[in-house]
Amino acid sequence: MSKSESTSAQPVLQSDRAESVFKDFKPPYDEGHAVVEASRCLFCDEPPCQQACPTSIDIPQFIRKIATGNIKGSARTIFDANILGMSCARVCPVEVLCVGDCVYNHMGQPPIQIGKLQRYATDIALAEGWQFFEAGPDTGKSVGLVGAGPASIAAAHQLRRAGHAVTIYDKRDVIGGLNTWGVAPYKMKAEAALEELEWVLRIGGIDIQLGIGVGPGEGDLPFEELEARHDAVFLGFGLGEDSSLEVPGQDLEGVHGAVDFIECMKLGALDLGWVKRAAVVGGGNTAIDAVRELKGLGIPEVVLVYRGQEAGMSGYQHEWKAAKVEGVTASWGSQPLAFLGAGRVQSIHCARLDENKKATGDMFTLGADLVLLAIGQGKLGELLGGIEGIALERGKVVTDADGATGRPGWYAGGDCRNGGKEVVNAVDEGKRAALAIDAYLRNKGG
Amino acid sequence: MDGNQMKKPARVVPDLTTNCAGIVSPNPFWLASAPPTNSGPQIERAFEAGWGGAVWKTLGQPIQNVSSRFGGLNYGGKKNIGFNNIELITDRPLESNFREMLACKKKFPKHAVIASLMVETEAEWEEFIARSVDAGADGLELNFGCPHGMCERGMGSAVGQEPKVNERITSWAKKYAEKYKPGLPVLIKLTPNVGDILPHGHAAQRGGADGVSLINTIKSIIGVDIDNYVPYPRVGGQSTNGGYCGAAVKPIALHMVGQLARDPDFQIPISGIGGVATWRDAVEFILLGSTSVQVCTEVMLKGYRIVEDMIEGLTEYMATHGFETIDQMVGKAIPAYSEWGLLDLNYETVAKIDADKCIGCYDCVAACRDGAHQCIFPATDGTRVPTIDEDECVGCNLCQIVCPVVDCISMVEVDNGFGEATWNEAVAGEKTLRPKKGSH
Ligand SMILES: Cc1cc2nc3c(=O)[nH]c(=O)nc-3n(C[C@H](O)[C@H](O)[C@H](O)COP(=O)(O)OP(=O)(O)OC[C@H]3O[C@@H](n4cnc5c(N)ncnc54)[C@H](O)[C@@H]3O)c2cc1C
Ligand SMILES: Cc1cc2nc3c(=O)[nH]c(=O)nc-3n(C[C@H](O)[C@H](O)[C@H](O)COP(=O)(O)O)c2cc1C
Ligand code: SF4
Numbered sequence: 001m002s003k004s005e006s007t008s009a010q011p012v013l014q015s016d017r018a019e020s021v022f023k024d025f026k027p028p029y030d031e032g033h034a035v036v037e038a039s040r041c042l043f044c045d046e047p048p049c050q051q052a053c054p055t056s057i058d059i060p061q062f063i064r065k066i067a068t069g070n071i072k073g074s075a076r077t078i079f080d081a082n083i084l085g086m087s088c089a090r091v092c093p094v095e096v097l098c099v100g101d102c103v104y105n106h107m108g109q110p111p112i113q114i115g116k117l118q119r120y121a122t123d124i125a126l127a128e129g130w131q132f133f134e135a136g137p138d139t140g141k142s143v144g145l146v147g148a149g150p151a152s153i154a155a156a157h158q159l160r161r162a163g164h165a166v167t168i169y170d171k172r173d174v175i176g177g178l179n180t181w182g183v184a185p186y187k188m189k190a191e192a193a194l195e196e197l198e199w200v201l202r203i204g205g206i207d208i209q210l211g212i213g214v215g216p217g218e219g220d221l222p223f224e225e226l227e228a229r230h231d232a233v234f235l236g237f238g239l240g241e242d243s244s245l246e247v248p249g250q251d252l253e254g255v256h257g258a259v260d261f262i263e264c265m266k267l268g269a270l271d272l273g274w275v276k277r278a279a280v281v282g283g284g285n286t287a288i289d290a291v292r293e294l295k296g297l298g299i300p301e302v303v304l305v306y307r308g309q310e311a312g313m314s315g316y317q318h319e320w321k322a323a324k325v326e327g328v329t330a331s332w333g334s335q336p337l338a339f340l341g342a343g344r345v346q347s348i349h350c351a352r353l354d355e356n357k358k359a360t361g362d363m364f365t366l367g368a369d370l371v372l373l374a375i376g377q378g379k380l381g382e383l384l385g386g387i388e389g390i391a392l393e394r395g396k397v398v399t400d401a402d403g404a405t406g407r408p409g410w411y412a413g414g415d416c417r418n419g420g421k422e423v424v425n426a427v428d429e430g431k432r433a434a435l436a437i438d439a440y441l442r443n444k445g446g
Numbered sequence: 447m448d449g450n451q452m453k454k455p456a457r458v459v460p461d462l463t464t465n466c467a468g469i470v471s472p473n474p475f476w477l478a479s480a481p482p483t484n485s486g487p488q489i490e491r492a493f494e495a496g497w498g499g500a501v502w503k504t505l506g507q508p509i510q511n512v513s514s515r516f517g518g519l520n521y522g523g524k525k526n527i528g529f530n531n532i533e534l535i536t537d538r539p540l541e542s543n544f545r546e547m548l549a550c551k552k553k554f555p556k557h558a559v560i561a562s563l564m565v566e567t568e569a570e571w572e573e574f575i576a577r578s579v580d581a582g583a584d585g586l587e588l589n590f591g592c593p594h595g596m597c598e599r600g601m602g603s604a605v606g607q608e609p610k611v612n613e614r615i616t617s618w619a620k621k622y623a624e625k626y627k628p629g630l631p632v633l634i635k636l637t638p639n640v641g642d643i644l645p646h647g648h649a650a651q652r653g654g655a656d657g658v659s660l661i662n663t664i665k666s667i668i669g670v671d672i673d674n675y676v677p678y679p680r681v682g683g684q685s686t687n688g689g690y691c692g693a694a695v696k697p698i699a700l701h702m703v704g705q706l707a708r709d710p711d712f713q714i715p716i717s718g719i720g721g722v723a724t725w726r727d728a729v730e731f732i733l734l735g736s737t738s739v740q741v742c743t744e745v746m747l748k749g750y751r752i753v754e755d756m757i758e759g760l761t762e763y764m765a766t767h768g769f770e771t772i773d774q775m776v777g778k779a780i781p782a783y784s785e786w787g788l789l790d791l792n793y794e795t796v797a798k799i800d801a802d803k804c805i806g807c808y809d810c811v812a813a814c815r816d817g818a819h820q821c822i823f824p825a826t827d828g829t830r831v832p833t834i835d836e837d838e839c840v841g842c843n844l845c846q847i848v849c850p851v852v853d854c855i856s857m858v859e860v861d862n863g864f865g866e867a868t869w870n871e872a873v874a875g876e877k878t879l880r881p882k883k884g885s886h
Contacts, residue, residue, distance in 0.1 A: 032852035043748050065755045068724040073758035 013194065018270040019185035022296050025322070026090075026116060026187075034120040038067035041112050042103065049098040049114060054428040055082035059098060063117055075125030076132045078118055083157045083431070084150055086126060086196045087179050088424045089118035090188040093285075095318045097424070126199050133203050136163030141441045144169065144230035146214045149177020150423045151236035151414025153200060154430030155437070160203045162438040167230070168206065169221060171213030174267065177238055178415075179423050181263045184289045186296060190266050215383040223387060227409075231444070232437045235397055235405075235412035236430060239420050240378030245281070249339030250373075258282070258290045258374035265293060275370045277301040279348060281336055282374030283313040288320050290372050291328045304330040305348065305366065307357050331366060335359070345371050380416055394419070403433030404440075411437055455768030460761055464498060464772050466738040467657030467715040468631040469585040471498035471558035473760075474728065474772055475753055478719050478740035479504050479562035479587060479635070482750070485538065486546025490553060495750040496757055499558030501659070501740060502547060504535035504589045505574060506564040506601070511537050517668035517678040519694060528694035529743045530668035532679060532686055534595045535564055544581040551582035560633070563619075564589040564601050571615065572622045579626040586630065588619055590650075591637035591662025593689045603662070606637035609649035616653025633717060636660040636702075638695075643702040647712050657715040658706065659740065661699045663689020692743035696721030700734055707735020708780050723752075725759025733779035737772065791872065792864040792880045795841035795857040797822070797834050803854035806830025810845035810855060818844045819884035836860075840884035 029037065041063040049059045058077050065074035078085035094100070094115040102111030141164045145152040148170035156166040174180055180193040201208075213220040214237070226233055242257025244250055258280060264270060278299045280290045283306035294302045304323070306313065309332050313320060333353040340347045346369060352362035379395020389407030391398040396419045397412040399405050405412055413429030415421065462473040476499035477483045477492055489500045511533055519528035536543060551559050561578035563586060565571055578586060590612055592602030605611045616634055623630040634650035636643065638661035650658050667687055669678045677685040699720025706712045718736025722728055723744040731739045744752060769775045799810075806825075811832050814822040821838035822845055825831050834845075846855040867877030 030852070032850075043752075045749060061751065061754060064752065065758070068726060068755055068759055070725065070755050070759040070762065072762055073755060076758075 013191055014268065016269045017190065017267060018265040018272075018297060019189050021298075022185035022189070022293075024186060028123065029113075029116050029120045034066055034117060035069075037113055038063045038117055040104075041067070044103055048101040048103060049112075052097045052101040053082075054097070054422070054424045055088075055431065056428075057081040057085070057118075059114055062121060063112065063114070066117055066121055071121055071124050072128075072130055074121040075130060078122055079125070079132055082424065082427050083154050083200055084179065084196060084423060084427050085118060086122035087150075087183075087188060087193055088427065089115050089122055090192070091179065091183045092422060092424050093316055093319075096316060122196075126195060129199075131202060133157070133161055135160045135203055135205050138165075139163040139441065141165065141231045142167065142229070143232045143234060143437060143441075144226045145234040145236055146226070147177060147235070147237035147414075147416075148172075148175040148208060148210070149236055149238050149414060150179050150426035151177075151238075151416075151430040151433075152234060153177075153197065154427040155234050155236065155411075155413065155434040156206050156430075157200055157203060158431050158434030159437060160205050162434070164231075164438065164441060166206055168208045169212045169214050169226070170208070170210055171220075173210045175208060175210070177236075177426075178259075181266045182259060183423070184293060185266065186292070216385075223384070231441055232409040232411065234403075234430070234433055234437065235384075235410070235416055236414045236426070237380050237383070238415040240380045242373055243376045243378055245336060245373060245375065247336060247338050249341065249345065252339050252341050252345040253343055254341070254345035254369055255339050255371045255373070258286050258372040259377060261372050262286075262290065262293065265297070270297070272297055272299060272370070275299050277303070277368050278370040278372070279303050279305050279331075279366060279368035280372045280374055281305045281348075282376075283308055283315060284374060284376070285315045285319065286377075287372075287374035288313075288315040288323055290374050292319070292323045292326060294370075294372075295323070295326045295328055299370070302328045303366070303368070304328060305334045305336065305350070306330060306332055307335050307353055309333060309355055333357075333360075334364075334366070337363075339371060340365070345369060377420065379419070399433075401432075402436035403429055404436055409437075409440060409444075455766075457765050458768055458770045460764035460769060461771055462498075462757065462761060462764075464738050466717050467585070467633060468629070469499065469558050469560060469633075469657075469738075471738065472556060473498035473757055474732065474736075474738040475499070475756055476501060476558065476560070476717065476738050476740045477745060478742035479560075479589065480742040480746070481533070482742065482745045484536070485542075486550045489546075489550050489559070492745075492750045492753075493550075493554045493557045496753040497557075497750065499560065499584075499738065501560040501562050501587050502543065502583075503538075504562040504564050504592070505540060505543055505578075506535045506589075506596075507566075507570075508539065509534045509537055509595075512681045514679045514681065517688070519668055519692070526692060526743075526747055528668070528690060529692035529746070530666050530679070530688040530690050531663065532594055532681075532688040535589070535592070540577070544577050547578075547581035547583060551584075558584045560585045560587050562587045562589050562635070564592065564596060566599070566601060568618050571618050572625075575619060575622040576626050579623075579630065584631075585633060585656075586619060586623060587633040587635050587659055588615065589635050589662070590615070591635045591660075593637060593639050593663055593665045594687060603637035603639050606635075606646060606662070607640055609645045612646060612649040613653040616650050616655050620654035631656040633657045633659045635662055635719075637662050638698060638702055638720070639665050643705050644709055644712070647706045647709070651712060651714050655714060657717060657737075659717040659719055660702055660706075661695070661720040663691045664695060664698065666690035691720065692747075693721045693723050696727060696730075700730060703731060703736055704734040704780065704783050707777050708783050725756040725763065728756060728760055729763055729775075730779075732772065732775050733777070734783065735777040735780055737776050787870040788868050790866045791869055792862065792867045792877075794860045794862050794880065794883075796836040796839040796860055797841070797843075797845050798856055798858050799832060799834060800854050800856070801829070801831045803851050804831045805851055805854075807850060808832065809848045809850065813844050813848045818842050821884070838884055 043060045062074045062077040104111045145168045334350045338349040381392040381395040403411040411433040413433045414426035464474040479501040484503045515533045518526040561583040590606030596602035597604035634655045715737045718731035719740040728739045821835040849855045864880040871877040
């Protein structure tokens, strides 16, 4: 094992990261605007926005507190329900969550900008360094968490509030999971994610061991060892590598997995001056993020290559609309059959599919000197193969509603459990599992 | 140089426990006697939400209410900045009210439950007080304030407007309170429908009251249905005047509370009411002399859960301003509530516009030109940032008040070389006044 000492300290981000060129797509509110927007809130009873929030933040309450100038109370309400409330304010697809369910939509009036208000309150809280939570009295129990993504972070914080000792293991050397190195930089940059995490960790006692993979692999910490070290285990290792297409030419230079590419953009420098035309294969949210990111990085022509039609994309329509406004084009009904080029990719050979994704018999070739594959991520569930009591379903860890697996003391949450949703779902599942783990540890006694 | 400049006090851990005229509650937030305190189950839910006390919906000989009863005042797209009602006292059986009061007190022994009463004869006062004591009330509030329906029957504001009657009934109530539960606090709820609140506060004090609550609602007509020629709220083809309350009445209530609090001969505690909607409003009432605050309209509009923010906001305010107890705050702004004749006429401010923040709406230009002293002028350099003629600016605040941008127009103190001089001093020939501005 390379590093075994505790490394709760933040890794320092390099300053020439490619993501730095991006500006916020939704700029922050100043005080005047925040108060006006907050004062529009109807303070609904049994609020639909709160019901739409996976972490059930009491949205009307935090908004009223902004309106009255009680920003501290507002931030407390948010973080109490969602410890990554600052990230979620920026990265949540609010259009399909809270904002989408605002009753103003039924009046034909603009819905309350809940995400922006949440950002307003949480940004101030972090800037002021307000602390809302204390570690509970020591219980003498310890929990090992796999992965330092939103699910584990939320679980660890909740477990500390209950007084348990926690250790998080992550195979990477940066914390935060995809929230740090995956989300689009026009929503949030890595440094903001890390700033929030640094604030979250101030509860104290969250031991983070970076550079340590857990699993059956060479040099990894075996699960048996993890179980032996801790009284309970939380699995929050997310999803695996980008899936590949298994077609000829996929090993050509210039063909990359989209999530992999995004991680490079978020954490490192990129030289893309040579790219004239980039193609992103896929129709989900990672694909849409990728086309918008390529556009933002200055690539002149960016095209989305998708098997289905526009209306059938799994990515959010509001995101796709923004991509189109930014100048992205699409090739619908297009199934890549091979990547062509000598050493480096030059074009994609495609079959034309009809509305039912059936081959029409037509073929065509599309020029591209950079290709990103955004057709999904592998499931890491296989890591757990053979562990008694742990069931997998299509690579996802099977649990009950509180995140308990079939193996006593083993819990799971986040992408590895739900198959890949949002940060806010990971936070919710982590929090729920932590409450269940707390109950489990207290019942276990000893 | 500025003696007004506040030194930042050290942070403290505040205790919100309130003792208003001997009525103790976990915090100063009480529900005013009104629909939110109509029944025991409601008040129990309110206590669960965090309210510290509740003044029961006024009990008296049961009445019959009308339908409809309420009206809202809207302004510029904002609904219900003011509110009006023609509701009377409780219309529920007295037995139910007293039974529920007892149950509620059992469940919430630390919260304050105050029985609001309004009856006519001395015998009735004795009976109602005895029953309130049996029901476990922590105090009594005599409703001398209702401005409609009851005053026509010689109760409510008809009592509150007659110091002699007020004093007499207060003394009856005190007598029977002592008889049935020695030391039971009696508050007198005053009506704002008087020219000067002082004689009425004093009447209550003379009658032996432990404290006063104010304000009740203000006589009003909330609006008129201009197509059908009927005032609101309509009861069939007719209406009547009602009681005005809600956010819009706060300035009137603050004034009356402050008037009593600053009167050296007025010595009993005040429970402040009228337009309290947020923790800031509550802080203002307390700084002007209220020991507890009561809320009706905002709860009617938004529900009990608004108290969460009120408690948090007040706690944070106290923590950052160095107040450990409510008592330390009570009346803190009273010394600065002065007479016009004692204001410094040589104190001078002028308006300044922050050019970077200005959005060029010219609302200040119109306001100053048509509503003040014609000293803000449109830009001549194509920027749409107005210019201010500071030699003419009288420092009235109007431009700052109309400006839509936070911190864009500020009123800046000018050192004009003249020392402090009040009107009274000037009249007595003791001090020289600076030259008048804006009198061109
Ligand atoms: C490109 C992209 C953009 C996204 N954009 C958004 C967005 O805008 N808004 C939004 O809400 N959601 C977005 N998501 C989804 C969101 O990021 C995830 O749902 C969320 O991060 C899941 O959290 P998690 O903790 O379950 O897993 P992850 O965030 O994936 O974290 C898992 C962690 O486990 C570590 N790990 C993996 N295997 C091991 C192992 N064997 N041992 C030790 N550590 C291990 C990883 O290094 C990682 O740090 C996006 C996802 C992607 C791919
Ligand atoms: C619908 C309604 C009914 C009221 N009924 C009573 C009452 O029965 N007894 C009483 O003392 N005051 C009554 N009031 C007055 C309130 O208790 C309170 O004094 C007044 O509304 C001002 O406070 P607010 O601005 O918070 O509403 C009533 C007010 C309203 C709006
Ligand atoms: S608020 Fe309730 S009681 Fe009043 S009119 Fe509406 S439904 Fe009827």
